[in-house]
Amino acid sequence: MYGYNTHIARELKSDLWIEEHVSGGLNVYTNGFNHYDNNEPLRxxxxxxxxxxxxxxxxxxxxxxIRRLAEHHHHIHVITGCSNALSWVKGNELLEKYVTFSTLPSTDFKNKIDCGCPFLFPSPTIxxxxxxxxxxVVHIVEQTPGAxxxxxxxxxxxxxxxxxxxxNVDSYVSTYIRRGAITMIRRFYQFIRLNYLSYSTINLTVSRDFADFMEHTGVPRPVIVWKTGVDSELFNPTRYSREMRYRMFGTYNNFTEEQMDSMTLFLCVGRISAEKxxxxxxxxxKRIPSEIFLCIIGDGPFRNTVEPLFPKDRxxxxGYLAGEELASAYASADYFIYASVSETFGQVYxxxxxxxxxxVAAEGGQLKEFLINGEHGYLWEPNNLDSAEKAIRLVMKNRNSLSTKARQQALKHSWNAARDQLNDIYYEAIKKHNNKQENKNKNMNKLKLIWNVCYSFTIWLFGLLVVLLLLALFVRVSSPQSIAPKKHNKNSLEKKKHNSIMTKKLSFS
Structure with a gap:
């Protein structure tokens, strides 16, 4: 039934996992704590x-x-569309004890809208x-139909x-929706986001730039910025490997070791999709010195479209790398380059x-969270080839200083700090929710509960059908667009005032 793993179902039926307390005819679910002590384990x-x-x-x-939440003995149950998610916990005693899954049927759109993400089929099983x-507490990610x-x-x-x-779905709309319908679809999505995020006790995002954008479009304030971390032990300059560096040049050109040692190696890591x-x-x-070589690590449905655009000799x-191999590739390159202008954060930076x-990357408001232009690298004005060429030449002049400062800056961002912040947010959400309920009648009979579920499900289903109709009419398979070098007026007031890719590119409803 809906791909439910029997082991997981057995766990969920266990008395250790479920306790019901009946109050006024409504089943109120609790693990027996009031959660005023932030040391108590949560479900x-x-x-x-x-x-x-x-x-x-x-x-x-x-x-x-999740790995770090499990260390605090929180019980985490994940509803996902990734059929092999359960394999992630196998062999890890801690995760096997505290993390379980419900895997619902899903699909992906690899050959349709150039998106390699699985989307689960929304089901009453949820x-x-x-x-x-x-x-x-329930933590929901994004605003997909299932979410x-x-x-x-x-x-x-x-x-x-x-x-x-x-x-940043608002930005993606211009990539995946036909031109004449972009404004309509964007406003429709903003309406959906505003309507359903009002259900939240607490709303989160990953950068101040995107939080400001969400609040500007009507999402209830405040939208809290959830810190991001990095595994600085895994991603470390000591991972440098001469062998990995040579692998990053491929085998097509048969470069000698002397040639590969003398060339400057730029690295780009990310999903190969249209919006990147x-x-x-x-x-x-084509505009930078020929002794610069670019290695692109990652894969995706757009690769067959993008790869022919690049000269094989440069x-x-x-393809895909992970773990220690990916860390070694980072450390073995000379510079990191990224042209995406749709990131809300960008873990790869x-x-x-x-x-x-x-x-060296396209400027975006999210980079203000951790990167200072000229200290940790150089940024270019989005879609401005002249600006990008200048940034590359600047970054190559003082690599050692930039490298040291970049590492020092990254060390300020830890996953433990991000875990602790989220841990406190969960407890705060519970407290805020309980305080709101003190002045409300908690009694609800089962008939009213059933009515509320059916009514809400019907409204959601109607909305989903409208969305599917719009997508069927207006979605398009994106292909690379010709980008001609743009001449920008340096005295342009609009450019001088630009401080956020969100406010520059998007129209607000």
Whole structure:
């Protein structure tokens, strides 16, 4: 039934996992604590369409955070669309004890809209999972159809919700929606986000820039910025490997070791998809010295479209790497380059900095969280080839100083600090939710509960059908667009006032 793992179902039915307290006819779920002591273990339900082994900055964040939450003996149940998510905990005694999964049927869109993420099929089963697990708090990731349904059920069951937004969907609309419908779809999405994030006890995102953008579009204030960390032991300059460096040049050109030692190696790491702006890098490469070589680590549905844009004698598409091999690749490169302008944070920047690699990248408001232009690398004005060429020449002049400062800056960001912040947010959400309920009638009969569930589900289903209709009419498979070098007026008031990619590129409703 819906891909439910029998071991997990057995765990969820255990008396150790479920306790019901009946009050006034409504089943009020609790583990027996009032949660005024932040040392008490919690029962946390996490809804995330994507989860390891799917690779993205979001899944890397939750992989690190869940591991550390388990160390505090919190019980975490994950609802996801990744069919092999359970393999992530196998062999780890701590995770096997405190982390369980419900894996619902899902699909991906690798050959449709160039998005390699799995999206689970929304199902009423989500309701029964929530009731069985009886969480103290529900943490929902993004605003996918399944996530919204989880939010509706959690709201009806009167459970505090922490909702985190990690993706700049507003920016992606221009990539995946036909031109004439962009404004309409963007405003429709903003309406949905505003409506359902109002269910949350606490809203989170990952940068001050995106938090300001969300608040500007009507999301209830304050939107809390959830810190990001980096594993500075894994991503470390000591991971440098001459063998890895040679591998990063590929085998197509048969470079000698002397040639590879003398060339400057730039590294780009990320999912190869339309919104990452790889076509801009292909144009930039033509304007920088021929002794610069680019290694692109990552994979994705857009690779077959992007790869022919790059000259084989100057670029190597390495494919997917993870763990110590990825860390070694970072440390073995000379510089990290990234052209994406759609990031809400960008985990890869911190990983590169922790590895002692200076950054050269497109300017974005999220980079203000951790990167100082001229100290940890150099930034260029988005989609400006002249600015990008200048940034590359500047970053190559003083690598050693930039490298040292980049590493020092990255050390200020730890996953333990991000875990501790989220831990406090969960307890705060519970307290805020309980305080709101003190002045409300907690009694609700089962008939009214059933009515609320059915009514909310019907409204959600109608909205989903509208969304699917709009997507069917207006979604498009994106292909690289020709980017001509742009001449910018240096005295332009608009450019001088620009301090955020969000406010520059997006229209507000």
């Amino acid at each position: 946390i339900l996490l809804f995330a369409d994507n989860f390891p082994s799917f690779t993205s900055g979001i899944t890397r964040r939750f992989r690190e955070i 309701y029964s999972i929530i009731r069985r697990f009886s969480p103290d 919204i349904l989880c939010g509706i059920f959690s709201k009806v069951l009167n459970i505090p919700i922490v909702w985190s937004s990690h993706t 702006n790889f076509e801009f890098l292909s144009l930039l490469l 670029v190597y598409f390495f 911190l990983e590169a900095m922790a590895s002692g690699i200076p950054i």
